[in-house]
Amino acid sequence: xxxxxxxxxxxxxxxxxxxxxxxxxxxxxxxxxxxxxxxxxxxxxxxxxxxxxxxxxxxxxxxxxxxxxxxxxxxxxxxxxxxxxxxxxxxxxxxxxxxxxxxxxxxxxxxxxxxxxxxxxxxxxxxxxxxxxxxxxxxxxxxxxxxxxxxxxxxxxxxxxxxxxxxxxxxxxxxxxxxxxxxxxxxxxxxxxxxxxxxxxxxxxxxxxxxxxxxxxxxxxxxxxxxxxxxxxxxxxxxxxxxxxxxxxxxxxxxxxxxxxxxxxxxxxxxxxxxxxxxxxxxxxxxxxxxxxxxxxxxxxxxxxxxxxxxxxxxxxxxxxxxxxxxxxxxxxxxxxxxxxxxxxxxxxxxxxxxxxxx
Amino acid sequence: xxxxxxxxxxxxxxxxxxxxxxxxxxxxxxxxxxxxxxxxxxxxxxxxxxxxxxxxxxxxxxxxxxxxxxxxxxxxxxxxxxxxxxxxxxxxxxxxxxxxxxxxxxxxxxxxxxxxxxxxxxxxxxxxxxxxxxxxxxxxxxxxxxxxxxxxxxxxxxxxxxxxxxxxxxxxxxxxxxxxxxxxxxxxxxxxxxxxxxxxxxxxxxxxxxxxxxxxxxxxxxxxxxxxxxxxxxxxxxxxxxxxxxxxxxxxxxxxxxxxxxxxxxxxxxxxxxxxxxxxxx
Numbered sequence: 001x002x003x004x005x006x007x008x009x010x011x012x013x014x015x016x017x018x019x020x021x022x023x024x025x026x027x028x029x030x031x032x033x034x035x036x037x038x039x040x041x042x043x044x045x046x047x048x049x050x051x052x053x054x055x056x057x058x059x060x061x062x063x064x065x066x067x068x069x070x071x072x073x074x075x076x077x078x079x080x081x082x083x084x085x086x087x088x089x090x091x092x093x094x095x096x097x098x099x100x101x102x103x104x105x106x107x108x109x110x111x112x113x114x115x116x117x118x119x120x121x122x123x124x125x126x127x128x129x130x131x132x133x134x135x136x137x138x139x140x141x142x143x144x145x146x147x148x149x150x151x152x153x154x155x156x157x158x159x160x161x162x163x164x165x166x167x168x169x170x171x172x173x174x175x176x177x178x179x180x181x182x183x184x185x186x187x188x189x190x191x192x193x194x195x196x197x198x199x200x201x202x203x204x205x206x207x208x209x210x211x212x213x214x215x216x217x218x219x220x221x222x223x224x225x226x227x228x229x230x231x232x233x234x235x236x237x238x239x240x241x242x243x244x245x246x247x248x249x250x251x252x253x254x255x256x257x258x259x260x261x262x263x264x265x266x267x268x269x270x271x272x273x274x275x276x277x278x279x280x281x282x283x284x285x286x287x288x289x290x291x292x293x294x295x296x297x298x299x300x301x302x303x304x305x306x307x308x309x310x311x312x313x314x315x316x317x318x319x320x321x322x323x324x325x326x327x328x329x330x331x332x333x334x335x336x337x338x339x340x341x342x343x344x345x346x347x348x349x350x351x352x353x354x355x356x357x358x359x
Numbered sequence: 360x361x362x363x364x365x366x367x368x369x370x371x372x373x374x375x376x377x378x379x380x381x382x383x384x385x386x387x388x389x390x391x392x393x394x395x396x397x398x399x400x401x402x403x404x405x406x407x408x409x410x411x412x413x414x415x416x417x418x419x420x421x422x423x424x425x426x427x428x429x430x431x432x433x434x435x436x437x438x439x440x441x442x443x444x445x446x447x448x449x450x451x452x453x454x455x456x457x458x459x460x461x462x463x464x465x466x467x468x469x470x471x472x473x474x475x476x477x478x479x480x481x482x483x484x485x486x487x488x489x490x491x492x493x494x495x496x497x498x499x500x501x502x503x504x505x506x507x508x509x510x511x512x513x514x515x516x517x518x519x520x521x522x523x524x525x526x527x528x529x530x531x532x533x534x535x536x537x538x539x540x541x542x543x544x545x546x547x548x549x550x551x552x553x554x555x556x557x558x559x560x561x562x563x564x565x566x567x568x569x570x571x572x573x574x575x576x577x578x579x580x581x582x583x584x585x586x587x588x589x590x591x592x593x594x595x596x597x598x599x600x601x602x603x604x605x606x607x608x609x610x611x612x613x614x615x616x617x618x619x620x621x622x623x624x625x626x627x628x629x630x631x632x633x634x635x636x637x638x639x640x641x
Contacts, residue, residue: 052536073542085533089555098551099541146537 001186002063002076002153003028004049010057011044011210019044019210021058026203029184031177033201035191036233041210043158046190050079050156063153073102078147079156082163084139086131092142093118093127096149103150117149120179137168144179155180157189161196173200194234198222206230228344231273231337237301239273240311243341246270251338255307260333264348269341274331276301276314282330290325304329396617402610410606424611434612436587437594442619444506444579444590445572448513449565455514457561460523461553465535466545475524481517486577494581508582509590513572519564526560527553562630570620591616 004026011019019041026032034042047053049060051072059066067075078099086095093114100110118124121141131139140160147155157176161169177200180187191197197204198218206213206221206229214226218234225231231239244253251259251272259272291310294301295318302313302321306329321327338347369377402410403424405417412418428434462468463475486493493512502508530553538548554561576592583589589597595616598609624631 050536050540052539072540077540079537079540081533081537083531083533085531085537087534087538087552089558098538098543102542102547146541150541 001028001184003030003061004154004186004188005061006045006049006058007061008058009045009048009055009060011041011048011053012056017056017210019048022207022210022212023058024205024212024215026186026188029186031180031187031189031200031202033189033191033197033204034207035194035197035204036207036213038192039209040207042190042192042205042207045207046079046156046158046188049154049188050077051075076153077156078150078152078154079158080140080143080147080160082159084131084143084163086139086142086146088131091128091130092123092134092145095131095142096146099146099150113149113151114145117145120148120182121145136164137172140164140172141175144176148179148183151185153186155185155187157187157191159191160189161191162193169196176200195236198234204234206233208233224346225337226346228271228273228339231339231346235275237276237312237314239275239337240279240309242272242309242311244270244272245341246338246347251336253307254309257307257309259336261338261347262333264338266338266340266347270347271339271341271344273337273339274311274335276312277316278331278335279311279313280330281313281315281319282328285328285330287326288329290321290323290327292323293319293321399610399613399617402607403614405607407605407607424607425615428608428612428615432594432597433586434591434594434615437589437591438616438619440509440588441573441590441592441616444509444513445569447506447510448572449568451510452514452516452519452568453561453565456516456519456523456564457554457557458549459520461527461549463520463524464527465532478517478520482521490577490581497582502582504583504585504588506588509579509588512578512582513575516568519568522564523557523560526557530556559630562627566623566627566631569623573616573620 006022006024006026008021008023009019010017010021022041022045024032034045036042044053048055049062051067051070055068059068061067062075062077087098090098096114096117097110100113105113114127115124118127121144123138123141123145126134126138126142131142134142140163143160160176161172164172173196176189180200189197189200201218203215203217204221205215208229213233214221214230216224221230221234225234225239228241232241242253242257244251244257245268246252246261246264246266248267249261249264251257251261251270253259253272257272261270288304288306288311290302290304292301292303298316300315300317300319302315302319304311304313304327311329339345340347397415401415401417404420404422405412406419406421406423409418459478463471463478497503497508497512502511534552534556535548538552543551574592575590576596579588579590579593580596583593591612595609595612598605598612
């Protein structure tokens with residue numbers, strides 16, 4: 001097993017720079033997710049770690065060695081692709097043994113290692129099948145088996161679950177996580193799905209437009225997003241934002257929204273953010289109009305309008321509301337995140353007094 | 360489903376009419392294609408005097424023509440020549456064409472597009488246009504009147520390279536990348552992954568190549584004068600002299616020559632249909 005270090009890695013296609021000096025350190029045995037919207041450079045970064053793309057500048061270090069010039073097969077990594085990339089003309093066993101065959105391992109040892117991996121993934125009964133005869137989930141499992149069989153130092157996953165249906169995705173998510181807990185192999189996992197990243201990763205690297213926005217544990221990112229982008233990207237439904245201004249320690253938004261901003265020194269344009277589950281129906285407060293009610297059984301999603309801003313609410317309890325109803329909003333001002341209106345960076349926390357919106 | 364069928368866009372009588380029309384057109388085309396073949400077989404069984412009679416069924420059917428063709432001239436030798444040339448061209452061409460197609464589809468090297476376009480542009484030039492310079496070159500290389508002269512020029516063919524390149528472009532790149540991570544080099548990827556994956560298109564191409572060479576006439580005629588090197592098509596043409604033509608012998612020989620292609624067709628019917636669909640040519 002090995003640690004992975006990414007030092008100021010840059011990727012250019014001709015004059016176009018798509019990854020701008022990304023740095024990250026991944027400890028031995030850690031499970032790190034690279035997450036971001038499509039086109040943010042996360043897959044390119046992963047492919048540079050794998051050795052499938054050249055590194056334009058900077059260095060990738062695996063287990064203490066700079067591997068920029070090392071061929072993929074000698075980096076001691078294995079990769080699981082989004083479309084599985086199984087060899088269609090080989091059986092499951094042959095697919096898994098291909099790397100071992102190329103490494104000229106003795107036949108009986110190949111067989112033993114394939115058998116072990118197959119047992120681990122529950123593929124024993126499928127070893128003689130061809131990929132075309134398997135379901136999506138089984139193919140995904142074979143792709144993982146092919147990665148495991150070599151016992152690499154680093155696993156690379158490139159959106160491995162996005163071709164599966166929602167139910168299977170949740171199941172495979174747990175399986176991959178369980179596998180990591182058993183093998184403790186350093187893993188780098190690319191996904192655009194923040195829930196996948198949140199549920200599986202020890203740490204998350206949030207990327208946008210070829211740069212790292214924030215690196216942290218899932219809860220760090222959730223509780224202390226460094227900027228507006230991370231705040232909006234992490235969490236589902238995503239955080240509510242109200243544009244306004246902070247003057248003398250008070251945030252003033254459209255429609256007379258006032259939130260005490262505590263002892264923030266910031267003055268000028270600002271954005272207040274609050275998670276949907278932190279908004280409550282209050283007895284007092286200004287009337288907000290209910291626009292949409294979505295009961296899911298466990299919880300109720302509300303979309304309300306207040307002073308021209310639309311806010312999402314996530315209630316744990318069941319409510320009898322209909323579109324057009326007027327409700328009051330209550331929340332703790334400690335739950336409000338403030339962001340600089342210009343730089344979009346997060347401002348220090350507000351005070352902890354419980355407040356309501358005042359019209 | 361019950362008797363209630365979805366409302367068609369056309370009334371039933373219109374559909375029947377159009378269908379009938381199509382069948383008539385198809386039948387005429389099929390007849391026009393098949394009739395010369397039937398005529399060929401018919402003449403092959405007629406004695407020379409009856410060659411030009413208009414009856415399709417020979418009045419006194421005979422096998423003499425076949426016996427003459429197979430004994431009086433070294434026709435078996437011609438067939439062996441044809442087979443050796445066609446099979447060699449097919450195998451060697453497929454080997455090089457798959458490699459060239461893969462390189463043009465996947466490897467990045469300077470001048471790749473120019474190279475591909477120049478190969479592709481040879482499509483526009485047919486054999487009769489280049490036959491004189493080609494003859495001069497092949498003669499200068501000392502391959503006149505040799506199997507090499509028959510085989511080597513026929514290997515260079517843009518069609519196979521083009522078709523294979525298009526096919527390789529459609530293969531998912533990730534399979535090759537997975538192979539690279541598994542430790543395969545270019546040669547190993549080509550041999551263990553790309554070639555097995557191109558089996559369907561290769562069988563289609565093999566049939567096309569084999570038939571094209573089996574039926575080729577102009578180039579063998581140009582490059583060989585030694586009767587020992589003649590291929591079947593030359594053998595057939597030889598029954599025709601300047602002032603007379605032994606049509607009964609020619610037709611018997613043609614029938615014999617058609618048999619291997621017919622057998623090929625029956626065996627590889629599906630692949631041939633697929634190849635025609637993929638190539639959109641011929």
